[in-house]
Amino acid sequence: xxxxxxxxxxxxxxxxxxxxxxxxxxxxxxxxxxxxxxxxxxxxxxxxxxxxxxxxxxxxxxxxxxxxxxxxxxxxxxxxxx
Numbered sequence: 001x002x003x004x005x006x007x008x009x010x011x012x013x014x015x016x017x018x019x020x021x022x023x024x025x026x027x028x029x030x031x032x033x034x035x036x037x038x039x040x041x042x043x044x045x046x047x048x049x050x051x052x053x054x055x056x057x058x059x060x061x062x063x064x065x066x067x068x069x070x071x072x073x074x075x076x077x078x079x080x081x082x
Contacts, residue, residue: 003079008049011078016043019077026070037062042074051075 006015016039023035041062045053054063054071063071 003076006079007046007051009047011043011046012081015078015081018081019074022073022077026073027065030065034062034065038066038074039078042078046075046078 019042020035020039023030023038027035027038042054045051054075055068066074
């Protein structure tokens with residue numbers, strides 16, 4: 001299945017867990033609460049089919065701790081489970 005087909009659909013627990021693992025690798029010093037805020041933010045925008053809100057320079061605060069590569073990495077993990 002193509003990961004792009006997952007926009008606008010609920011995020012499964014497996015895909016969310018894989019994205020959490022990616023975030024732990026990228027932000028080992030961040031609190032679990034901060035990582036959960038980021039995951040919730042990304043999940044919300046994937047389920048609403050509004051990925052542009054995640055990738056722009058003016059993205060809202062939870063995602064701003066990640067650079068553009070990190071944002072794409074979390075987005076890919078949530079979309080594909082990899």
